[in-house]
Amino acid sequence: MNAYWRAANYLSVGQIYLYDNPLLREPLTLAHVKPLIVGHWGTTPGQNFIYVHLNRVIKKYDLDMFYVSGPGHGGPALVANTYLEGSYSEIYPSISQDEAGLRRLFTQFSFPGGISSHVAPTTPGSIHEGGELGYSLSHAFGAVLDNPGLIVACVVGDGESETGPLATAWHSNKLLNPISDGAVLPILHLNGFKISNPTILARIDHEELEQFFRGCGWTPYFVEGDDPDAMHTLMATTLERVVQDIHDIQVQARTTGIPARPRWPMIVLRSPKGWTGPRMVDGLKVEGTFRAHQVPLLVDHAHAEHVSQLESWMRSYKPEELFDAQGRLLPELAALAPQGNSRMGANPHTNGGQLLRDLLMPDFRVHAVDVPSPGAVVASDTTVLGQFFRDIVSANDQPRNFRIFGPDETLSNMLGAVFEVTNRQWDALEVPDDEFLSPDGGVVDSMLSEHQSEGFLEGYLLTGRHGLFNSYEAFIRIVDSMFSQHAKWLKVTSELPWRRKIASLNYLLASHVWQQDHNGFTHQDPGFLDHVINKKADIVRAYLPPDANCLLSVFDHCLRSRHYVNVVVAGKHLMPQWLTMDEAVIHCTQGLGIWRWASNDHTEEPDVVMACCGDTPTLEILATVSILREHLPDLKIRVINVVDLMRLQSASEHPHGLSEVEYDELFTKQKHIIFAFHGYPSLVHRLTYRRTNRNIHVRGYVEEGTITTAFDIRVQNKLDRFHLVQDVVDRVPGLGTKGAYLRQLMADKLIEHKQYIDKHGEDLPEIRNWKWSATA
Numbered sequence: 001m002n003a004y005w006r007a008a009n010y011l012s013v014g015q016i017y018l019y020d021n022p023l024l025r026e027p028l029t030l031a032h033v034k035p036l037i038v039g040h041w042g043t044t045p046g047q048n049f050i051y052v053h054l055n056r057v058i059k060k061y062d063l064d065m066f067y068v069s070g071p072g073h074g075g076p077a078l079v080a081n082t083y084l085e086g087s088y089s090e091i092y093p094s095i096s097q098d099e100a101g102l103r104r105l106f107t108q109f110s111f112p113g114g115i116s117s118h119v120a121p122t123t124p125g126s127i128h129e130g131g132e133l134g135y136s137l138s139h140a141f142g143a144v145l146d147n148p149g150l151i152v153a154c155v156v157g158d159g160e161s162e163t164g165p166l167a168t169a170w171h172s173n174k175l176l177n178p179i180s181d182g183a184v185l186p187i188l189h190l191n192g193f194k195i196s197n198p199t200i201l202a203r204i205d206h207e208e209l210e211q212f213f214r215g216c217g218w219t220p221y222f223v224e225g226d227d228p229d230a231m232h233t234l235m236a237t238t239l240e241r242v243v244q245d246i247h248d249i250q251v252q253a254r255t256t257g258i259p260a261r262p263r264w265p266m267i268v269l270r271s272p273k274g275w276t277g278p279r280m281v282d283g284l285k286v287e288g289t290f291r292a293h294q295v296p297l298l299v300d301h302a303h304a305e306h307v308s309q310l311e312s313w314m315r316s317y318k319p320e321e322l323f324d325a326q327g328r329l330l331p332e333l334a335a336l337a338p339q340g341n342s343r344m345g346a347n348p349h350t351n352g353g354q355l356l357r358d359l360l361m362p363d364f365r366v367h368a369v370d371v372p373s374p375g376a377v378v379a380s381d382t383t384v385l386g387q388f389f390r391d392i393v394s395a396n397d398q399p400r401n402f403r404i405f406g407p408d409e410t411l412s413n414m415l416g417a418v419f420e421v422t423n424r425q426w427d428a429l430e431v432p433d434d435e436f437l438s439p440d441g442g443v444v445d446s447m448l449s450e451h452q453s454e455g456f457l458e459g460y461l462l463t464g465r466h467g468l469f470n471s472y473e474a475f476i477r478i479v480d481s482m483f484s485q486h487a488k489w490l491k492v493t494s495e496l497p498w499r500r501k502i503a504s505l506n507y508l509l510a511s512h513v514w515q516q517d518h519n520g521f522t523h524q525d526p527g528f529l530d531h532v533i534n535k536k537a538d539i540v541r542a543y544l545p546p547d548a549n550c551l552l553s554v555f556d557h558c559l560r561s562r563h564y565v566n567v568v569v570a571g572k573h574l575m576p577q578w579l580t581m582d583e584a585v586i587h588c589t590q591g592l593g594i595w596r597w598a599s600n601d602h603t604e605e606p607d608v609v610m611a612c613c614g615d616t617p618t619l620e621i622l623a624t625v626s627i628l629r630e631h632l633p634d635l636k637i638r639v640i641n642v643v644d645l646m647r648l649q650s651a652s653e654h655p656h657g658l659s660e661v662e663y664d665e666l667f668t669k670q671k672h673i674i675f676a677f678h679g680y681p682s683l684v685h686r687l688t689y690r691r692t693n694r695n696i697h698v699r700g701y702v703e704e705g706t707i708t709t710a711f712d713i714r715v716q717n718k719l720d721r722f723h724l725v726q727d728v729v730d731r732v733p734g735l736g737t738k739g740a741y742l743r744q745l746m747a748d749k750l751i752e753h754k755q756y757i758d759k760h761g762e763d764l765p766e767i768r769n770w771k772w773s774a775t776a
Contacts, residue, residue: 064150066347068128068143070136070166071157071189073117073294078344079109082124084329085337087345091124091498099327121492121499124345127352127462132485134163137186138455141172143349143463144182145425145444145456146400148254150349150463151246153185158199161188165451170216172456173264174428175446177439178253180400183246186218186266191273193290202270209268219245219263224270231271238267259439261427278313281306348464353500355464359402359559362391364552368581371549374597375576375622375772381615382510382572384548385555386415389468392559393442394421396466403460405453406445406470413470413510414572418443445470450478457505458486466503466559473509473569474525487535487565494538494563501563506555509569513678513701514616514714520707526679526700529645532567533683537654542567542645544678546618547577549584550643557588569678571615573710576772578618591644591656594666598625598639598774606638608732609667610724613642614678617700620714621676622772623721628728629774631742632735635728640666648687660692669693672731676700676719697727711763715753722746722753 069077082088083105088095095101095108108114115122118131128139140154160166176183192202201209206222213220221238225231242265249262274292279285286296297313299306323329341348348354367387369379389404396402404410404418411419423441430437437446444456450471457467469476486505493499509528516523532540541564545551551570558566578595579587587593596602612621618641628635642648644656651657658666667673673696677684681698688696704716714720725746729739756764 064147064342064347064349066125066127066143066150066152066350067344068136068140068152068154069119069126069130070128070133070155070160072130072133072160074130074155074157075115075117075119075123076109077155078119078123078125079105079115082343082345084334085343085345086334087124087343091345097328102323102327121489122496124498125343125347125350127350127459129485129489132481133157133160134165134451135169135455135458135482135485136160137166137169137172137184138452139459139462140184140186141169141176142456142459142461144176144184145403145460146180146465147182147349147463148180148250150182151185151243152182153187155187155189158188158190158192158201159194161201162194162199165449165455168447168449168452169455170213170218171447172452173217174261175425175444176261176264177259177425177427178250178262179257179259180440183250183264185242185246185264188266188268190268190270191275192288193273193293195293196290198290213266213268214263217261217263218266220266220268222268222270224268226272226275228276235269241265242267259427261439276316278309281309350463351498351500352462352464352502353562356500356502356562357399357401357464359392359466359503360395360399361556361560362388362395364388364556365581367391367552369548369577371547371577371580374578374595377577378574379548379577380414380572380574381545381548381551381570382414382508383417385508385551385570386417388552388555389415390417390421393418397421397442401465402442403457403465403467404443404445404470405457405460405467406443407450407453407475408445408448409472409511410443410445410470412572413472413508415470450475451482454479454482458482461502461505462489464502468506468508468559470508470510472523473512473528474523476507476509476528477525477531480528480531483532483565484535487532487539490539490563490565491536504558504561504564504566506558507565507567508555509567510572512569512571514614514719515571515573515710516705516713518707521705524701524703524705524713526569529567529569529679530683532565533645533687535565537646537649539563540565540567540646541656542569543588543643544569544614544645545584545588545643546612546615546641547575547579547584549577549579549581550588552581553585553588554643569614575615576619576622578622587641588643591647592640592642592658592666595639595641598622598772599637600629600774601636601638604636606668606671607636608728609638609640609671609673610728611640611642611667611673611675613645613676613684616714617676617678617719620719620721620724621674623770624674624676624724624728626773627721627725627742627746631745632738635732635735645687648684650690653690663691664693667691667693667696670695672728673697674699674724674727674731676724695731697731699724699727709757709761709763711753711767712757715750722749 089097095105110117118129119126120129128136136154136156140152143152144150190202192198210220221242223235223238245265253259272288274287274296277287277292277296279287281297286292297306297310299310367384369384392402419436422443423436423438424443424446425441426437426446427439453469457469460467513524513526529542532542543554545554554568610621610625612618625637625639646654646656647658649657651659669692675684675696675698677698677700679700681700684698699719702717705713726743729735729743753764
């Protein structure tokens with residue numbers, strides 16, 4: 001039962017083999033297992049064995065460990081170690097393991113066309129760049145969900161620890177299942193300073209710091225000092241102890257089958273800022289001060305006198321004792337590194353596409369809403385979608401590679417059907433009236449934190465699994481920058497042939513801007529779409545399905561896709577249903593199209609194009625068309641519905657974009673386009689600004705809203721049918737007296753609407769009871 005462990009590389013471990021023993025007739029107890037668990041280290045390379053009995057079945061887990069570097073400029077840590085172990089040179093052969101390779105390694109660092117000071121996508125062994133602080137622990141916890149043999153050692157900078165997301169992430173230990181999940185080992189690095197200020201956690205006393213982490217549910221181990229030899233020994237001893245603790249916890253839970261929340265270990269590493277660097281530069285103290293941040297010693301034409309000091313600093317590490325005359329790491333040191341995929345830079349979890357397996361996708365068509373004719377029935381789109389998600393959760397119960405993430409909004413967004421087959425993951429105290437809480441659940445929405453939800457999902461995806469994030473549309477803006485960082489990661493990794501594609505990051509934005517009857521202005525912000533469209537066209541996709549059948553088709557596509565960010569906006573309230581399932585699949589495959597049943601220009605040029613994108617804009621456009629067809633029967637109208645927002649952009653700008661010929665055929669070259677859009681009108685103008693037809697008039701959200709009725713929010717933003725009719729009358733020439741009278745009728749209706757809601761607190765009966773009709 002010998003296990004090989006070298007203190008020089010605690011972050012790469014071999015495998016643990018758990019195998020069936022026919023001699024075992026009784027359930028193993030912890031007393032049986034504990035003498036055999038990893039932690040009794042030998043000095044001979046070999047394999048780690050452990051017996052874990054769970055429900056009388058001997059399980060086999062692979063023990064894996066990788067490293068997340070939270071501090072922003074932590075790139076050298078992973079770059080240097082992956083170079084020394086050889087994995088870096090395997091991916092980048094020009095960075096060879098000799099003097100020439102060392103020169104290239106050093107020259108490319110923070111140099112034009114080279115590598116960054118962060119742990120970038122170009123760095124093997126990384127899933128977390130660290131360029132933006134705050135998300136290291138969230139990514140680490142997402143990575144270990146459903147990975148029972150994985151430990152993620154996550155270094156948290158003390159500057160990073162002051163960010164809101166990181167401060168919240170300490171509580172992620174309440175969501176970890178010691179049986180079915182892996183473990184996170186946080187290492188808080190207290191070196192005392194940020195760019196030019198001290199850090200808070202480094203300036204409180206030991207007792208307060210320890211009480212803080214114990215209060216968060218951790219068992220902190222302290223490694224403190226400034227003597228390198230003593231600190232290396234202490235760190236090695238502490239690492240061995242905490243990994244042993246992790247194994248003890250897991251064995252206890254897995255042998256008893258009781259996933260009671262443990263106190264997981266963590267390490268507080270206190271060392272000087274700029275440790276082992278120059279102590280004084282130009283008469284100012286550097287080591288142990290904020291001056292050690294980023295560039296502690298400038299070496300350029302203006303500071304030529306620093307060259308000798310830099311050389312002295314580098315020679316203090318005694319490279320002659322580490323490398324031979326050809327610049328190769330000494331063989332006896334190179335032999336300390338693990339082999340193959342156990343190396344830091346070769347761990348498959350850090351190149352998640354290697355582990356990615358297709359989801360088992362049930363047939364979404366079985367949840368089709370029966371639509372005998374357009375608008376004849378109503379349904380809650382996300383309620384229907386929740387049934388599809390329920391089936392996906394069930395189908396993938398054994399692979400355990402699909403989860404739903406969100407900030408306590410899964411039920412509110414009408415996805416409650418998933419709780420028929422799974423629970424919320426929760427490993428803290430439960431009381432009798434709780435619902436759907438369990439240490440083992442496929443939904444992670446029991447922390448009210450968009451940052452955590454996003455970080456968990458990103459870590460889950462980056463390690464080769466599938467998932468989605470459901471959120472209120474207005475509050476997805478909280479993770480704008482996190483989305484940006486993930487989109488940048490996807491962009492860079494798509495250009496690296498050795499990086500495998502991962503499952504797409506899927507957003508479902510519900511409780512959207514047009515459905516906030518009781519929440520009002522605070523819950524109205526469709527701007528995430530604008531933010532997403534800024535990213536590279538080969539990465540981002542945006543879908544606004546008009547009904548439930550289209551929503552099902554869109555999500556079936558999104559969950560099968562790879563290496564995209566898919567943003568889907570859908571409503572949860574009862575809305576008219578327009579397309580049969582067969583029609584929906586065709587419509588969503590095309591991304592946009594003419595709705596023939598709503599149009600009357602079949603044999604002639606249209607007088608006006610009525611376009612819509614989003615469920616509420618679709619409703620209002622069709623209501624507008626109904627009014628126009630009744631009062632102006634000779635007006636030729638073409639109705640176009642847009643599901644895939646990027647179809648509006650030119651094909652030269654986006655892979656989904658329409659060619660100029662296709663766009664002109666649909667929208668004409670000169671007819672007026674009245675476009676009702678879910679979000680800010682400027683976004684449609686931006687996407688279509690290169691098109692030939694400049695006669696496009698967009699109605700959308702213009703930052704007007706209060707506590708009011710659903711229809712009144714549309715009126716306040718002039719997205720309602722009455723204003724849209726006026727837009728047509730104002731822009732289409734030749735409508736004459738009929739147009740004038742119709743415009744006046746719409747103005748009267750707007751006054752009637754306002755008087756009615758002020759008196760009754762609800763919309764006009766003709767609005768509440770409206771049904772599609774185009775019999776004129």
